[in-house]
Amino acid sequence: MSSLSVYHESSPDLPDKVLSHAEDIAATLAAVGVRFERWQARAPVAAGAGQEEVIAAYRHEIDKLMSERGYVTVDVISLAADHPQKAELRAKFLDEHRHGEDEVRFFVAGRGLFVLHIEDYVYAVLCEKNDLISVPAGTRHWFDMGEQPNFVAIRLFSNPEGWVARFTGDDIASRFPRLED
Template identity: 75%
Template sequence: MSSLSVYHVSSPEIPNKVLTHLEDIASTLAEQGVRFDRWQTTAKIQPGASQEEVIAAYQEHIDKLMTERGYLTVDVVSLNSDHPQKAELRARFLDEHHYAEDEVRFFVSGRGLYSLHIGDYVYAMLCEKNDLILVPAGTPHWFDMGEHPHFVAIRLSSNPEGRVVDFTGDDIASRFPRLED
């Protein structure tokens, strides 16, 4: 189940609140400029489906968001616990960073934990199947895929050459809970 845990930066061990209802999560994140939504499809996606098949299943949603926000590219990223570089890939995004463009992820399957550092709070958003998160450009955050990653996600971008990660140098991410497998 998707959930949002909100922590004050001074108390990373105890959240101020934990939300599990879509409307509560979406409105709390919207107050911070973050979009959270759920997409549904009637198309059946088989394990091992190609990037094209995954995108086709959600094409209507993708087209709408690309038009609305001016995104130029779409692709699919897939990672599972058999990947030989899973530990390196996980470590790459565990430190606080931001991008000059929006970070958009739609979870086709699996899950991941986005932790957003906004002001004096950390918003830890556990995204699961059918969840869309849109982290605005410049928002400090980190992403944890867990020790045993399993997810397929659609990514939208406004930069055809790829995003450039800008690490903040703050060690805040090391003080907050990780994704438990």
């Protein structure tokens, strides 16, 4: 189940609120400029489906978002617990960073934890199957796929180079809960 835990940055052990209804999550995140939606495939997506099949199943929603926001590139990332570089890949995203463009992810399967650091608050968003999150450009955040990653996500970019991070050097991510497997 998708969830949102909101913490004051000085209290990583005690969230101020925990939400599990998609409408409440979306409204709370919208108040800080973050888009959160639930999408449904227009065609079934079989386990092990390739990038083209996954994108085709969500083509209508992808095209709408690309048109609205000017994204120019779409791809699919898939990571399973048996990936030989899972620890290195996880570590790459665990430190607080920013991007010069929106970070848009739609979870086709599995789950991941996006943690956003906005002003004095930390928003831990557990995204699961059918969740779309769009983190605005410049927002400090980190992502945890867990020690045993298992997800398929559609990614949209306005930069054809794809994922480009600027790390903040702040160790805040190490003080907050990680994704439990």
